[in-house]
Amino acid sequence: MSEWITPPNHVRFLAKKLFEEEGQQLVDGSVACLRQGGGGPLPNHTHEHNHLFIVVKGKARLELGGESVLVGENESCLVRGTVPHSVWNALDSETLMIGLTTRDSDR
Numbered sequence: 821m822s823e824w825i826t827p828p829n830h831v832r833f834l835a836k837k838l839f840e841e842e843g844q845q846l847v848d849g850s851v852a853c854l855r856q857g858g859g860g861p862l863p864n865h866t867h868e869h870n871h872l873f874i875v876v877k878g879k880a881r882l883e884l885g886g887e888s889v890l891v892g893e894n895e896s897c898l899v900r901g902t903v904p905h906s907v908w909n910a911l912d913s914e915t916l917m918i919g920l921t922t923r924d925s926d927r
Contacts, residue, residue, distance in 0.1 A: 831858055832859075835850045836851050837850050845922050846921075846922055849920045851919075852919060853916055857909065859909055866901060866903065869921050871905075871919055872896060872920040873896060875892060875896070880909065882905060883908065884903050
């Protein structure tokens, strides 16, 4: 569907959109390759939608409202968009993730 890109305010981070507008709750999905030291955005950000991050390979460190959460291979974490957040590679090798953007269930 699309090419690999580096989103704004991200470093050593590649993402590729998998789909968009799939139903009422699921907005879009992307796959991301976080290189050593990669992640973002800088600074942490907020928005109305949520993210479901799934680590396929490697380990990610999610910065969530002043707290760090490690998400390992074959694990996932739901991130509320209203909590300041960013995602970073927690290893010296690449981390591969899938990110699904969802709407709040009360919308």
